[in-house]
Amino acid sequence: MDLTVRAAELDAADPLARLRAEFDLPPGTVYLDGNSLGAPPRRVADQMGRVVREQWGGRLIRSWSExxxxxxxxxxxxxxxxxxxxxxxxxxxxxxxxxxxxxxxxxxxxxxxxxxxxxxxxxxxxxxxxxxxxxxxxxxxxxxxxxxxxxxxxxxxxxxxxxxxxxxxxxxxxxxxxxxxxxxxxxxxxxxxxxxxxxxxxxxxxxxxxxxxxxxxxxxxxxxxxxxxxxxxxxxxxxxxxxxxxxxxxxxxxxxxxxxxxxxxxxxxxxxxxxxxxxxxxxxxxxxxxDGVALADVRAKGLSLTGFFIECVDELLPPGTVEVLTPRDERRGHQVSLRHEAAEAVMTELIKREVIGDFRAPNVLRFGFAPLYVTYADALHAARVLADIVTTA
Amino acid sequence: MDLTVRAAELDAADPLARLRAEFDLPPGTVYLDGNSLGAPPRRVADQMGRVVREQWGGRLIRSWSExxxxxxxxxxxxxxxxxxxxxxxxxxxxxxxxxxxxxxxxxxxxxxxxxxxxxxxxxxxxxxxxxxxxxxxxxxxxxxxxxxxxxxxxxxxxxxxxxxxxxxxxxxxxxxxxxxxxxxxxxxxxxxxxxxxxxxxxxxxxxxxxxxxxxxxxxxxxxxxxxxxxxxxxxxxxxxxxxxxxxxxxxxxxxxxxxxxxxxxxxxxxxxxxxxxxxxxxxxxxxxxxDGVALADVRAKGLSLTGFFIECVDELLPPGTVEVLTPRDERRGHQVSLRHEAAEAVMTELIKREVIGDFRAPNVLRFGFAPLYVTYADALHAARVLADIVTTA
Structure with a gap:
């Protein structure tokens, strides 16, 4: 099946899809570095304002006992x-x-x-x-x-x-x-x-x-x-x-x-x-x-998302371009690490194109898939941009 | 000279008086616990909102290098x-x-x-x-x-x-x-x-x-x-x-x-x-x-404020009611500690009347005077409320 259709179907069936709206992410950015710095839940900014104004400013020292x-x-x-x-x-x-x-x-x-x-x-x-x-x-x-x-x-x-x-x-x-x-x-x-x-x-x-x-x-x-x-x-x-x-x-x-x-x-x-x-x-x-999120759902989506990304990488990148360092079986977290000889330059270009992962010396591209806010469409888009970069570089 | 007049004159001549407006303090509260928890500068709440939305949410992981x-x-x-x-x-x-x-x-x-x-x-x-x-x-x-x-x-x-x-x-x-x-x-x-x-x-x-x-x-x-x-x-x-x-x-x-x-x-x-x-x-x-605040001014006001508060205490409280533990010469910081046998109950009552200091076991009333936002009128008001509490208790 076509990867675009697959991604759309997987997103449509995702029981965690509603959570994406809880996060504040710049439009157009595919954020795959939540394993380094998670994205901000929308509620945090307002809450910080309230804490400073009402608890610190309003109650002052009394807040320590409140x-x-x-x-x-x-x-x-x-x-x-x-x-x-x-x-x-x-x-x-x-x-x-x-x-x-x-x-x-x-x-x-x-x-x-x-x-x-x-x-x-x-x-x-x-x-x-x-x-x-x-x-x-x-x-x-x-x-x-x-x-x-x-x-x-x-x-x-x-x-x-x-x-x-x-x-x-x-x-x-x-x-x-x-x-x-x-x-x-x-x-x-x-x-x-x-x-x-x-x-x-x-x-x-x-x-x-x-x-x-x-x-x-x-x-x-x-x-x-x-x-x-x-x-x-x-x-x-x-x-x-x-x-x-x-x-x-x-x-x-x-x-x-x-x-x-x-x-x-x-x-x-x-x-x-x-x-x-x-x-x-x-x-x-x-x-x-x-609240109300089942870790079993998070785990299932994380494995599925990372698996789907590996599948996209396999399909879209010419063979031998990158090596998948992350176990393909379930012995993995929610990140995918790829070895590429020019990893640092590749990651710089990915970030320039608003696909944000990170680089770990000397030659590792890391992509984190946070199930609360990353979609299958994000994973596919990231693999496509990566394929474009490594084939035209 | 009348203490009310003295306080007003001292406040009018205070080179740091403009700074009070930089702080977010509840109206009607005399805050004398800045030696435990300083009051919030007004700018902090908005800045926290910006940091969360723009730096964390907008730039995400990139902010680490920015x-x-x-x-x-x-x-x-x-x-x-x-x-x-x-x-x-x-x-x-x-x-x-x-x-x-x-x-x-x-x-x-x-x-x-x-x-x-x-x-x-x-x-x-x-x-x-x-x-x-x-x-x-x-x-x-x-x-x-x-x-x-x-x-x-x-x-x-x-x-x-x-x-x-x-x-x-x-x-x-x-x-x-x-x-x-x-x-x-x-x-x-x-x-x-x-x-x-x-x-x-x-x-x-x-x-x-x-x-x-x-x-x-x-x-x-x-x-x-x-x-x-x-x-x-x-x-x-x-x-x-x-x-x-x-x-x-x-x-x-x-x-x-x-x-x-x-x-x-x-x-x-x-x-x-x-x-x-x-x-x-x-x-x-x-x-x-x-920025632009001279520590010499801060020190001069702090000594003057704490000295004025001690003077108010001496004048307004019946002799022997409290003992001033803080040195009366310049060998002091910007706090005044008073010993009172019922210090804990006295401080509870002070705070109830919106004069906020703190209590340190077993018998110490502490009052901190932060020169950036405490006024001479605050010091006088605190001493008057304290006098009322210790004489009517």
Whole structure:
């Protein structure tokens, strides 16, 4: 069947199609970089105006006791169902990097005697940078391993393994259930980085017994540029979760201004400083678009969209022009990575023509497909423009 | 002279009076808590709408290369003149607590062999909590000392002293020049916490040779609730500034996605994760109100306002009703702290009558006087309402 007709039929049958109208996107732009920065839900701009005028300006300091102080937990509870967590296990605070630091130090402290930290060799760099710092501070050794080599790498020395659920470069999705089981079988803790999987597919942290997880909120959750990240601490680990960024925000009685630090009883102890309210409330507003959205539908559309894009690439680009790095089976997130020798120039030209993906050195074209606002027609259009560029270049 | 007349004359002669119109404050409210949460400059609400619609929605991912990525340094340069720093020494990122962590660990690493951290015994609690964690992680010892006892406490063991420029509880201003000299004479480093002094008086970090400084931006700088904090690293210390939150934001080539962490050459190495753009740009907009404002004028008005308020308290309250904890000479910031046995109930009643200060346990009434938007008439009104409450209670 003709690809144009296919795209139209798929869009017409899309149960998530209504959500596109929730987002503010420039007309004529095909936006395939929601895996790097999600598009703004329309409601956010007005909400920010209200927060500044009514909460900050109108109520001033009183707003701290009218919902601001609890925002890290309240927004965490909005994320909890997206990662399979019952209430009381998620806070939103600080950046992903900072939360990785908290989680890794706490994990090392949970395992005295175990002196090795394993990190996914293909990890997004910041995870490895932070892990290296944690190793230096805690007197442990950092080892980078391929996820497929975990079975032999894990052992009695392993304190914790820090892993990316979806590889940021290739889009490969790891098997969280199997890997978590492997790590636990070695008596170690696992920290999952969900940056590229939250908002992509159903995640079952509680059901899989995951120990700790972090993730950003500005990709598929559309929380805004650099929006605060989340940290999940499994309920039964909270009492012994001893994180080093012991700011007053994590204190049991923050307003008692006590001289000694006593961590809060629950996941609030994962907080650190004064919460960044403007960004937190922008994120809270952005998360409202998920109300009533079934992650199973999101996942189905994401696989279908990325599959359709790969099919268009196969059909429209001359054979051998690009190499599809992303798994063609279901072991992928919602991005498609293509290898092309002149990837950087190709992406520059794509963006010039309003097809926005991104480039990852040295030769990767990345296209993210956010099921809430990307259509099959977008995917086809992107493949056509790409085909035009790589054949005429 | 009659206090009402005095207040009117002082307001009429106030060179900063025009700035009040820059702020969005509810009519009828006397806001004396700008030392906890500054009032919103009017321009911020509209600017936030523009940032969300035009930069995030309109330019999407492209905005990262159109001013977002450099925002931590750019906003830092707006703060630099307020703290006496030439360009290239300030970044805005993360919270005060997180920046204290970076600064203290880096300071300890600058002084191998020196195993003691000194912290102001009257410090805002989060500083002490973080210092305690740093001591644990770095194998150093934390010692709380009164600032007046520093001459005997400092010694060959001291790696670093962490001090508050203005005491958050009493409002006492410490002598930065003399104390910095003392700490340096002992061969140690000083980290100044400027939360309660930035935007209050001229600060001369460069001229005094201060090593490191942190400060928040949501008090007298009016950056918004939980706005990101700043960190100053003196130019000649930057090359050896080795901070433990080595996220990709501080990498020399963040977009090269290199496997190993190599810190940026300048103060950018004090960054960590992805910068929180919405909050950073709200702060940037808020800082515009300082354009053309002389800190000497701000300081003169702040001393005069707080002095006038103390005079009103002396005159209007029956003797012995409250005790003025804040120094009556110039060794104070722009807050006045009063001790009253029923401080919490008194503050509740004040706020009910739209005179907004705050309460600090166990018995302190705090009133902050932000010279950009507080008037002498406000100060007099607050003292009259306070007198009415404490005499009729």
């Amino acid at each position: 919902g601001w102080w609890e925002a890290p937990q309240r927004v965490g509870e909005r994320i909890a169902p997206l990662i399979g967590a019952v209430p009381g296990q998620v806070v939103v605070a600080d950046s992903t990097s900072v939360n990785i630091f908290k989680a890794l130090v706490a994990a090392v402290r949970l395992a005295p005697g175990r002196r090795e930290i394993l990190v996914d060799a293909a990890t997004f760099p910041t995870d490895g940078y932070i892990a290296s710092s944690v190793a230096e501070l805690t007197g442990t050794v950092l080892r980078a391993v391929d996820v497929d080599e975990l079975p032999t790498a894990l052992g009695e020395r392993t304190a914790v393994a820090l892993l990316n659920h979806v590889d940021y470069r290739t889009g490969r999705l790891h098997d969280m259930a199997a890997v978590t089981e492997l790590v636990h079988a070695a008596g170690a803790r696992v920290v999952w980085d969900l940056c590229h999987s939250v908002g992509v597919l159903p995640i079952a942290l509680d059901a899989l017994g995951v120990d700790l997880a972090v993730g950003c909120t500005y990709k598929f959750l559309n929380g805004g540029p650099g929006a605060p990240a989340f940290l999940y601490v499994r309920r039964d680990l909270q009492e012994t979760f001893d994180q080093p960024l012991s700011g007053w925000g994590g204190h049991r009685e923050p307003f008692a201004m006590a001289p000694d630090y006593v961590p809060a009883e629950g996941v609030e102890r994962a907080r650190c400083g004064t919460p960044d309210i403007l960004s937190l409330l922008a994120l809270e507003s952005a998360l409202e678009v998920w | 001013g977002w990525w450099e925002a931590p340094q750019r906003v830092g340069e707006r703060i630099a003149p307020l703290i006496g720093a030439v360009p290239g020494q300030v970044v805005v990122a993360d919270s005060t607590s997180v920046n204290i962590f970076k600064a203290l660990v880096a300071a300890v690493r600058l002084a191998p062999g020196r195993r003691e951290i000194l912290v102001d015994a009257a410090t805002f609690p989060t500083d002490g909590y973080i210092a305690s964690s740093v001591a644990e992680l770095t194998g150093t010892v934390l010692r709380a000392v009164d600032v007046d006892e520093l001459p005997t406490a400092l010694g060959e063991r001291t790696a670093v002293a962490l001090l508050n420029h203005v005491d958050y509880r009493t409002g006492r201003l410490h002598d930065m020049a003399a104390v910095t000299e003392l700490v340096h004479a002992a061969g140690a480093r000083v980290v100044w916490d400027l939360c309660h002094s930035v935007g209050v008086l001229p600060i001369a970090l460069d001229a005094l040779g201060v090593d490191l400084a942190v400060g928040c931006t949501y008090k007298f700088l009016n950056g918004g609730p939980g706005a990101p904090a700043f960190l100053y690293v003196r130019r000649d210390l930057q090359e050896t500034f080795d901070q433990p939150l080595s996220g990709w934001g501080g990498h020399r080539e963040p977009f090269a996605m290199a496997p190993d962490y190599v810190p940026a050459e300048g103060v950018e190495r004090a960054r960590c994760g992805t910068p929180d753009i919405l909050s950073l740009l709200a702060l940037e907009s808020a800082l515009e109100v300082w």
